[in-house]
Amino acid sequence: MAEVKLxxxxxxxxxxxxxxxxxxxxxxYEFIEEDVYNDNKxxxxxxxxxxxxxxxxxxxxxxxxxxxxxxxxYIDETWEGPSILPKDPYERAMxxxxxxxxxxKCFPPMKQASWSTGEEQEKAKEEATELLKIxxxxxxxxxxxxGDSIGMVDIVANFxxxxxxxxxxxxxxxxxxxxxxxKLGQWLDDYLSCSIIKETLPPxxxxxxxxxxxxxxxxxxx
Amino acid sequence: MENKDSTVKLVGFWVSPFxxxxxxxxxxxxxxYEYIxxxxxxxxxxxxxxxxxxxxxxVLVHNGKPxxxxxxxxxYIDETWKHNPSLPQDPHERAxxxxxxxxxxxxxxxxxxxxxxxxxxxxxxAVKSSIEALEKxxxxxxxxxxFGGDRIGYVDIINGWISYMLPIWEEVASMKIYDPMKFPAxxxxxxxxxxxxxxxxxxxPSKDEMIVYFQWRRKVLKGTYPPMxxxxxxxx
Numbered sequence: 001m002a003e004v005k006l007x008x009x010x011x012x013x014x015x016x017x018x019x020x021x022x023x024x025x026x027x028x029y030e031f032i033e034e035d036v037y038n039d040n041k042x043x044x045x046x047x048x049x050x051x052x053x054x055x056x057x058x059x060x061x062x063x064x065x066x067x068x069x070x071x072x073x074y075i076d077e078t079w080e081g082p083s084i085l086p087k088d089p090y091e092r093a094m095x096x097x098x099x100x101x102x103x104x105k106c107f108p109p110m111k112q113a114s115w116s117t118g119e120e121q122e123k124a125k126e127e128a129t130e131l132l133k134i135x136x137x138x139x140x141x142x143x144x145x146x147g148d149s150i151g152m153v154d155i156v157a158n159f160x161x162x163x164x165x166x167x168x169x170x171x172x173x174x175x176x177x178x179x180x181x182x183k184l185g186q187w188l189d190d191y192l193s194c195s196i197i198k199e200t201l202p203p204x205x206x207x208x209x210x211x212x213x214x215x216x217x218x219x220x221x222x
Numbered sequence: 223m224e225n226k227d228s229t230v231k232l233v234g235f236w237v238s239p240f241x242x243x244x245x246x247x248x249x250x251x252x253x254x255y256e257y258i259x260x261x262x263x264x265x266x267x268x269x270x271x272x273x274x275x276x277x278x279x280x281v282l283v284h285n286g287k288p289x290x291x292x293x294x295x296x297x298y299i300d301e302t303w304k305h306n307p308s309l310p311q312d313p314h315e316r317a318x319x320x321x322x323x324x325x326x327x328x329x330x331x332x333x334x335x336x337x338x339x340x341x342x343x344x345x346x347x348a349v350k351s352s353i354e355a356l357e358k359x360x361x362x363x364x365x366x367x368x369f370g371g372d373r374i375g376y377v378d379i380i381n382g383w384i385s386y387m388l389p390i391w392e393e394v395a396s397m398k399i400y401d402p403m404k405f406p407a408x409x410x411x412x413x414x415x416x417x418x419x420x421x422x423x424x425x426x427p428s429k430d431e432m433i434v435y436f437q438w439r440r441k442v443l444k445g446t447y448p449p450m451x452x453x454x455x456x457x458x
Contacts, residue, residue: 065314074316092298093297
């Protein structure tokens with residue numbers, strides 16, 4: 001009997017991606033909570049990801065797979081069910097392109113805009129706005145980045161839909177609004193109303209409290 | 223096996239290691255293509271049209287559709303032309319290959335590039351990180367001819383720059399990352415890679431031209447030289 005375990009953390013957007021993918025495929029798994037934010041990693045995690053010592057790690061039939069995007073591709077190749085990546089090679093390549101764009105280009109300035117202040121924040125906000133405009137453009141005529149249903153780009157964009165939106169609320173940032181980005185706004189609504197997404201995202205109040213605690217700790221340590 | 227396909231174009235820059243990967247991948251599949259040299263310091267409308275988001279090379283154009291980013295192009299090539307697969311068939315082995323390609327790119331290529339463009343403490347830190355990454359790659363290569371085993375594949379193509387470009391960067395920036403005495407498995411891999419019948423026959427930029435080019439880049443990126451020096455941008 002195939003055994004699937006996922007090493008993750010309740011508040012991590014990365015391990016959340018994997019949970020969404022496993023649920024989309026209807027795969028049962030055991031979630032093993034790792035206390036990563038307190039640097040209290042288990043010996044098993046260190047054994048299965050000796051190179052990076054990070055979550056998420058998927059364990060399938062005793063073999064580990066590391067790095068969330070690598071794991072997403074593995075899940076798509078291993079289990080039947082709704083496709084995470086398109087079948088057509090060109091469309092697959094474009095999905096990989098936008099995934100990389102999100103991770104390498106969009107998320108850093110969005111995080112920077114949330115956590116920094118002053119000139120650094122202004123610069124990050126400008127950069128993030130330009131990138132969001134590009135993302136907005138890719139949603140033309142589509143409900144999700146993946147088309148009619150959620151795909152890899154939507155899964156990776158969970159950070160925007162939940163973590164970033166919460167950070168915006170806490171900090172008063174108004175980078176991503178329905179007025180400024182109507183297509184992204186609509187995508188947010190559609191994404192967050194998917195049952196799998198709703199049941200997998202960490203609770204908003206718990207995440208809000210955790211962010212507030214981090215902001216508090218950062219301010220008092222200055 | 224020759225595949226005459228006149229609808230494949232590769233937009234590149236003569237010295238780019240990213241473009242070089244795509245050349246190797248196409249050659250290993252026996253795919254014919256039209257090469258279009260792009261002056262990346264004086265970009266044409268072509269690159270803006272084909273890669274509007276990043277405006278970078280390489281871009282592969284197949285049946286009129288453009289694809290950027292070497293990692294993405296390599297996977298596309300493998301999925302479109304299914305003979306001589308460069309990625310393993312087994313999903314776990316594929317995941318392992320993707321993991322190591324990403325690791326090497328971020329931890330070795332990324333750090334070595336910083337080493338090329340910096341000096342003093344910053345360079346020292348970059349060299350240390352590069353060596354740590356190379357140590358992990360050495361472990362990975364022990365007892366194998368290529369990263370995937372006996373056959374050349376995806377991870378070899380991604381890491382091919384180590385075999386000809388890393389020594390140039392080391393020379394230009396007076397840094398030592400790859401010591402053949404300390405990395406016997408990497409040394410053996412470099413030889414296997416360079417001597418592979420397909421790799422051996424493929425274009426590589428000349429050592430002298432690379433040295434001049436990267437000396438200029440090091441000066442510019444360290445901030446000690448004006449950015450435009452057009453005679454270093456060659457037309458091939």
